[in-house]
Amino acid sequence: MMTDIQTITWETRAQEKYVEMIAKIPLFHRDIAKQVVDKQAVINAQERGSPQVEEQDIIRAFFSEVPMTFYSLMIRLFESVGFDYKPYEPQA
Numbered sequence: 001m002m003t004d005i006q007t008i009t010w011e012t013r014a015q016e017k018y019v020e021m022i023a024k025i026p027l028f029h030r031d032i033a034k035q036v037v038d039k040q041a042v043i044n045a046q047e048r049g050s051p052q053v054e055e056q057d058i059i060r061a062f063f064s065e066v067p068m069t070f071y072s073l074m075i076r077l078f079e080s081v082g083f084d085y086k087p088y089e090p091q092a
Helices: 012-024 027-047 055-065 068-081
Strands: none
Touching: 012 027, 012 055, 012 068, 027 055, 055 068
């Protein structure tokens, strides 16, 4: 039996912050960031057994999918949209 991944929804406020953050990413990188983070955020929610993508899923997706070259930009963007990223920061 195939699982319908369309059953995953996005928590409204987390999605609003995410859309705002994506809009602030430089145009050249915006589409690829959106593609990889959209996909990984859903996977993260599924792995938690949640029917909904939440803030933590989005933050973890950025940290796992966006090259660390862009780390400082990610942090600035997280802060600008109000994502509480500190609990999910990768440990050195």
